[in-house]
Amino acid sequence: MSLRLYDTYTRSLREFQPLREDYVGLYTCGPTVYNYAHIGNLRTYIFEDILRRTLEFNGYSVKHVMNITDVGHLVSDADTGEDKMEKGSRRTGKSAWEIAEFYSQAFREDLKRLNILEPHIWCRATDHIAEQIALIQCIEAKGYTYRLSDGIYFDTSKLPDYGYLARLDVEGLQAGARIDIGEKRHPTDFALWKFSPSGQKRQMEWDSPWGVGFPGWHIECSAMSAKYLGVFFDIHCGGEDHIPVHHTNEIAQTEACHGTRLANFWMHGYFLQVDEEKMSKSSGEFLRLQTLIDKGYDPLSYRLFCLSAHYRAKLNFTWESLDGAAISLDRLRNQVYEWGEPGDVDANYAHQFTEQVNDDLNMPRALAVTWEVARSDLPAPIRKATILYFDRVLGLGLGDWQPPKAEIPESILALVQQRQQARSEKRWAEADALRQQIAAAGYEVEDTPQGPRVKSKKSE
């Protein structure tokens, strides 16, 4: 069954064909580690995880690379303003290096909690300064750069196709520019190498053929993707906001130096909105995964919530909808657990599921198939095996889950015992009173054919 993916570059669904025999190269733009990731950022990484799992589900061996931007990402993409890392350093009093390390760890922890598979290669911008300088030299040698007082810039007017990915109206941008372009020759020109401000020592700076400074934000992705995946690889991903500037400039750099395309497919995850508005790091307050955990949600509830919408559509976050996902997840987990040992995968449903997943990662549809299986008449072992098979893509960890083993105090167990006694003697009023008493202590009794089951209300 063919896998069809939406390619932003051609604005169309294309059948996926790997470029190489041995692996599918997947490069996903990682975080700028100057702050925590918020759940909107995380939505994109969940999408990319689904993509990777889908590729593997289809039998491909994936080589997944993710960068960590720890230098050069300025507060403004107009190539003015402070470096985010240096700004974060001033804010917290820690060194830029410490900040990078701290938030990198926090980010990896978030991915882990969302059951997102780790990239095979993590690469930090600061570990690849030499590669970036070499790439800039290449671009310079081909005549695409010019020097200004504050750095080396890319002359976008020299590339006829500049901005094709975003379908940029370059002339319209010139005319309607709302920002001061400074000394730059064209609004779309961007920095490849920035000089350290004179008389000022930056925490992160390096020697280069052009002077002491640091690399521009876009060059790291072109340099590192080429190093680990080759100059022309299979799929490059990121958030939709990367289409007009970041990815557009990566393409320009690679085409200028190598004269070849950067990636075969360009895929972008769309934004999460909160109460119909975008969540922004710079607006101050934002929801972290930890915020959700603190409120008692399982991180995988958020993952399931994200799967309920297509990655190429905005998703509106509300607490009510997250509650819905949490309950759904709980039901799926409990059912899968209670079905016992898995049997064989149902071929018919497997086919339906694959069809949806391979249709540009239609997870809402794939989930609908999942529910159909869960509520079908198939024998429990078949249902279990089939849903665990689906979970290779869904990544909800359904096979690993076990009911929480609540620590039930002796006193409560005694009450439960007493109630059982009362019930067996049909003293219903007394039994009900005991139920009330147990409930008041924060526990719940469920009578099952196997006897009473006690649960802590909090661990639910």
Next chain:
RNA sequence: GGCGACGUGGCCAAGUGGUAAGGCAAGGGUCUGCAAAACCCUGAUCACGGGUUCAAAUCCCGUCGUCGCCUCCA
């Protein structure tokens, strides 16, 4: 100001020409001494107004509304 997207039942959200997937919530029911769990049943004509078509949520035009990008952003 320029560009773009979207508007589907209480909430989240599929579907982009043939008469509305799924999840959650709600109501009803089965089961249960009670309760829970589980299961079953019930609800939308798709922002509004025109148009094209045998046929439109799905195409075109207009109106209203919301959101995004052009400023950092996944």
